[in-house]
Amino acid sequence: MRMAVSALLALMMTGCGVTTNVQNKIVERTGELTYVHDSEPARTMNAVAIAVRSFSVDDVLPPATTVREVDSSTLPLLVYNKWTEDMRAQLGYDRLKNDYKAFMRERFLAELKRSGVHEFREGTADLILTVRVRKLEMSAPIRHEGTFIFLLFIIGGGHYYAAGPVSVAVQADVTVERGGATVLSGTFVGKHVTTILAGNNVQLQDYTVAMIEGVSMAVKDLNERIVAATNRI
Amino acid sequence: MRDRMMSLSSAKLIAAVMLLSAAVLMSGCGGRARYVLITDRNDVDFDDGSTRFICLQAGEAAKMPGLLGLYQDSDIEKYGKTRKQGGDPLEGVLFPLVRKDYGTANARLHQDWMALPEGLRLLLHADMEYETGKDMPAERLTTLYQDAYERQACDLNRDLIKLRIRQLRYGR
Numbered sequence A: 001m002r003m004a005v006s007a008l009l010a011l012m013m014t015g016c017g018v019t020t021n022v023q024n025k026i027v028e029r030t031g032e033l034t035y036v037h038d039s040e041p042a043r044t045m046n047a048v049a050i051a052v053r054s055f056s057v058d059d060v061l062p063p064a065t066t067v068r069e070v071d072s073s074t075l076p077l078l079v080y081n082k083w084t085e086d087m088r089a090q091l092g093y094d095r096l097k098n099d100y101k102a103f104m105r106e107r108f109l110a111e112l113k114r115s116g117v118h119e120f121r122e123g124t125a126d127l128i129l130t131v132r133v134r135k136l137e138m139s140a141p142i143r144h145e146g147t148f149i150f151l152l153f154i155i156g157g158g159h160y161y162a163a164g165p166v167s168v169a170v171q172a173d174v175t176v177e178r179g180g181a182t183v184l185s186g187t188f189v190g191k192h193v194t195t196i197l198a199g200n201n202v203q204l205q206d207y208t209v210a211m212i213e214g215v216s217m218a219v220k221d222l223n224e225r226i227v228a229a230t231n232r233i
Numbered sequence B: 001m002r003d004r005m006m007s008l009s010s011a012k013l014i015a016a017v018m019l020l021s022a023a024v025l026m027s028g029c030g031g032r033a034r035y036v037l038i039t040d041r042n043d044v045d046f047d048d049g050s051t052r053f054i055c056l057q058a059g060e061a062a063k064m065p066g067l068l069g070l071y072q073d074s075d076i077e078k079y080g081k082t083r084k085q086g087g088d089p090l091e092g093v094l095f096p097l098v099r100k101d102y103g104t105a106n107a108r109l110h111q112d113w114m115a116l117p118e119g120l121r122l123l124l125h126a127d128m129e130y131e132t133g134k135d136m137p138a139e140r141l142t143t144l145y146q147d148a149y150e151r152q153a154c155d156l157n158r159d160l161i162k163l164r165i166r167q168l169r170y171g172r
Helices: A002-013 A018-026 A100-115 A205-231 B002-028 B058-063 B073-082 B089-098 B102-111 B118-132 B138-149 B156-170
Strands: A049-057 A066-075 A080-090 A127-139 A141-151 A153-163 A167-178 A181-193 A197-199 B035-038 B052-055
Touching: A018 A066, A018 A080, A018 A141, A018 A205, A049 A100, A100 A127, A100 A205, A127 A205, A167 A205, A181 A205, A197 A205, A205 B156, B035 B089, B052 B118, B052 B156, B058 B089, B073 B089, B089 B102, B089 B118, B102 B118, B118 B138, B118 B156, B138 B156
Parallel strands: A049 A127, B035 B052
Antiparallel strands: A066 A080, A080 A141, A127 A167, A141 A153, A153 A197, A167 A181
16 A cells, blocks of 8 residues: 555656756847848838837836746656646746847838838937837747656656747737827737757757747737738828 | 787777778868858858848959858868959958968958949948947847948848847847
């Protein structure tokens, strides 16, 4: 009876500490938000000028990068046993080498000057644009699963990581005014989904880079969508 | 006497086996090229994260056909034995580049800057900064790649530049 209880306890504790290990690996890497602008530059400009009244970014990223366990299970089949642990990672700005708010603002202005068909001006213009980035949703799942063979003591087994895909959605409220009247008002969402890292020898440190890449590319998508919409005015 | 002959022939045999083993080992030891030159007609596996490709236009490629598609260091060394010194300025930059001699490639790049096609010299400049500037911020390198992106004659290089940014992110 005592042996059976010990075995069961061993089974239950197999997954313990995994989340902490993953967290330690995730916070090893830092990176910069960056991307190459690849939208088609505006060939012809129209006579309408555009200015940005404000481009503000709420605190859409938490300070710290975290990994939390969302589910875990063990399937004890006496000899052949299986366990699974599901986790969720969240990128914090502690892993970023550059200021994400400044990055979003600078890259938006660069996109407006690149693919916008309205002449960009500082101060006053025919069209006045206001952008407020107010939400960044990230889904970054990590599954760690494994098996082991138990005959009085553990005699073998293996494990496997599947990290990703990282899905990022950046949401912004946008208004464009012309002569005091609102001509465009809406919520725009920029999205990006990365590839999955999978295998029994996954470099989990790369998952931090994948999250940073996801944010970079979602910001790019958001900026391009907003500029494309202003081009239609 | 017989024993002495036996020991001599054994020593020769051991030496021959050692030489043969070394030759076999060395033939498989050829390192992989980091930079590979291609044209837009090449069928290439771009998923190879550690290899960096540079696309040449047909006219440029025609000047240095032997330098295209060299994936092994040993093939690059073979090419080096047959090349003529003082030839095309672009070849003068690309040969040390594929040999991983980034110092010489960088010096030749700046020496012959105006003689090189604009798109390629900007791409090569960004690559040299990437290879030699270890602590350079990614944003600065992205700016260099952005400048190169806008001026590529070979369309494939635009996709390759986006791949460079991924390699930059993941430190490949």
